[in-house]
Amino acid sequence: MAPIPNGDAQIHVIDPKTKGEKSKKQHSQVVIIGSGPAGHTAAIYLARANLEPVLYEGMLANGFAPGGQLTTTTEVENFPGFPDGVTGTEMMDKFRAQSERFGTKIITETIARVDLTVRPFKYWTEGEEEEADFMTADTLIIATGASAKRLFLPGEETYWQSGISACAVCDGAVPIFRNKPLAVIGGGDSAAEEATYLTKYGSHVYVLVRRDELRASKIMAKRLTSHPKVTVLWNTVATECKGDGDLLQSLAIKDVKTGEEKDLKVNGLFYAIGHEPATSLVKSQLETDVDGYIKTVPGTAQTSVKGVFAAGDVQDKKYRQAITSAGSGCMAALEAERLISEEEAEDEEIRTEDVHVPSEGYMGADKE
Ligand SMILES: Cc1cc2nc3c(=O)[nH]c(=O)nc-3n(C[C@H](O)[C@H](O)[C@H](O)COP(=O)(O)OP(=O)(O)OC[C@H]3O[C@@H](n4cnc5c(N)ncnc54)[C@H](O)[C@@H]3O)c2cc1C
Numbered sequence: 127m128a129p130i131p132n133g134d135a136q137i138h139v140i141d142p143k144t145k146g147e148k149s150k151k152q153h154s155q156v157v158i159i160g161s162g163p164a165g166h167t168a169a170i171y172l173a174r175a176n177l178e179p180v181l182y183e184g185m186l187a188n189g190f191a192p193g194g195q196l197t198t199t200t201e202v203e204n205f206p207g208f209p210d211g212v213t214g215t216e217m218m219d220k221f222r223a224q225s226e227r228f229g230t231k232i233i234t235e236t237i238a239r240v241d242l243t244v245r246p247f248k249y250w251t252e253g254e255e256e257e258a259d260f261m262t263a264d265t266l267i268i269a270t271g272a273s274a275k276r277l278f279l280p281g282e283e284t285y286w287q288s289g290i291s292a293c294a295v296c297d298g299a300v301p302i303f304r305n306k307p308l309a310v311i312g313g314g315d316s317a318a319e320e321a322t323y324l325t326k327y328g329s330h331v332y333v334l335v336r337r338d339e340l341r342a343s344k345i346m347a348k349r350l351t352s353h354p355k356v357t358v359l360w361n362t363v364a365t366e367c368k369g370d371g372d373l374l375q376s377l378a379i380k381d382v383k384t385g386e387e388k389d390l391k392v393n394g395l396f397y398a399i400g401h402e403p404a405t406s407l408v409k410s411q412l413e414t415d416v417d418g419y420i421k422t423v424p425g426t427a428q429t430s431v432k433g434v435f436a437a438g439d440v441q442d443k444k445y446r447q448a449i450t451s452a453g454s455g456c457m458a459a460l461e462a463e464r465l466i467s468e469e470e471a472e473d474e475e476i477r478t479e480d481v482h483v484p485s486e487g488y489m490g491a492d493k494e
Pocket residue numbers: 159160161162163164165182183184185186187188189190191192193194195196198199201202203204205235236237238269270271272274292293296297404407437438439440446447448449451
């Protein structure tokens with residue numbers, strides 16, 4: 127599993143001569159920010175390597191409870207090892223327990239600020255943000271995740287995860303959507319991809335596009351518009367999610383050109399209007415791509431600052447799955463571990479060179 131190349135990050139190496147001071151409050155060899163599958167997988171590997179990782183799980187950071195996005199879903203059916211499925215919360219409890227079992231120090235606080243211009247890197251937690259409150263880490267793993275953009279229509283909160291989703295690959299196959307009419311909101315490549323994917327399960331898929339054209343690539347757009355199970359509703363927006371109190375049953379929609387309003391009978395609504403990677407913490411300190419995802423060197427978890435690694439959805443705009451996040455968390459941990467041991471070996475070499483070598487005269491005198 128390789129991370130998605132978001133373009134080559136230009137690695138910035140901090141001159142070891144400008145080394146910053148270690149925090150008297152807390153210094154760690156490796157700190158992980160984020161508590162989803164990426165953060166906890168990194169923690170499991172690092173703890174088993176006796177590096178005593180510290181993991182900040184956040185206090186509703188970026189709107190998510192500790193455990194991340196999966197704590198907002200019901201059943202997870204595509205994570206290997208759970209043949210009967212598992213709830214998102216139970217799965218993340220297991221990730222957490224496994225991190226702790228090997229000695230990860232889990233702290234329920236949100237990181238408010240980081241300074242990546244000196245090594246060790248400095249960071250501050252929310253509420254302890256005075257300059258002198260800094261803590262330090264030799265390496266950092268950023269695993270802060272992402273969140274799907276939503277429209278927060280009237281009724282959306284009631285039917286979120288009861289007919290409304292932001293992930294066709296995650297939820298498309300669940301029984302409430304099978305052989306039922308479904309709707310996708312969005313006009314880009316991911317909307318086209320999600321709608322085409324949903325044709326495998328739904329009886330029909332309506333794609334609501336606000337404008338009179340798709341932003342998707344020509345080939346994706348053609349595949350979508352020519353699909354017999356797809357109807358694109360141009361110039362159309364949804365205005366309300368309606369149902370029986372338990373499950374979504376229809377959407378109120380509006381033609382933005384004519385003003386005509388009507389109900390569209392659908393049992394599923396999938397948002398495909400983009401994601402927001404949680405990168406505010408490292409903005410302007412790490413290279414990001416045009417959509418704000420942290421750039422990593424292709425095939426690695428290395429960001430544009432040596433010693434800072436990124437894993438999970440915060441650096442992956444293509445797959446955004448629990449299993450790919452866990453895979454990149456593993457990569458980040460192995461790379462952090464390798465860097466730490468290389469630097470320890472270098473320090474050891476320098477110490478050895480510094481040892482006083484007795485002069486020849488002295489040795490000669492000694493011999494006599
Ligand atoms: C409703 C829903 C259903 C899904 N279903 C599936 C599914 O069935 N199968 C599947 O494979 N994938 C599914 N996904 C996608 C999957 O959840 C994500 O791909 C995965 O959780 C990403 O993991 P992550 O480790 O990158 O980060 P996240 O899960 O996003 O977790 C990041 C965590 O970091 C914390 N954090 C953020 N900033 C800070 C900070 N400054 N300090 C401390 N902590 C911080 C956040 O609070 C959060 O808890 C689903 C997603 C959603 C939203």
